[in-house]
Amino acid sequence: DQQVKQNSPSLSVQEGRISILNCDYTNSMFDYFLWYKKYPAEGPTFLISISSIKDKNEDGRFTVFLNKSAKHLSLHIVPSQPGDSAVYFCAASDRSGTYKYIFGTGTRLKVLA
């Protein structure tokens, strides 16, 4: 049972435009959500997180939106840059429980120059 889903395996965006990556989850106990970026041959790099008590968190060009009623989160990158080309994973955690992260399968973002 895939509790965290990223239904778009890939996304292409023009440089300077907005990239929107989506993630859905099924477990209502999740209360902490994160986005990681992964380049080839490297480990995932933490990007941004959001607690379930918020619906938006912003860090520079990156904004994460959380819609608890829809069990949906999204990552917005504005403006997109070629260096943003990577695989993006969303992850969810139940911090009242075991703290383990459940990861989605990732979305490969390609930013075209």
Place this chain on the structure above:
Amino acid sequence: DSGVTQTPKHLITATGQRVTLRCSPRSGDLSVYWYQQSLDQGLQFLIQYYNGEERAKGNILERFSAQQFPDLHSELNLSSLELGDSALYFCASSVAGGNEQYFGPGTRLTVT
């Protein structure tokens, strides 16, 4: 550089063999996590240790075991290896449970 180190970077071995993967967490981090990433899959959580004690278990096979030592480094032992165990194995660390995890570069295991 996340500050998490993993050795070896690559490992090629035969079916039925046993291997040990090593992880050193970031300085000050007490929690260590192990993940497996198979081809085109997301990261599957295997196990978490906190300050030497097992804290949470995920989809870890009985053929796999892990431990965290007093100096906080961790080892993941994989035995009776099968072709399907070929994957990237990542270690991550965090200050405590519930905080952002910082990942190492991974160990690529190939079982032939």
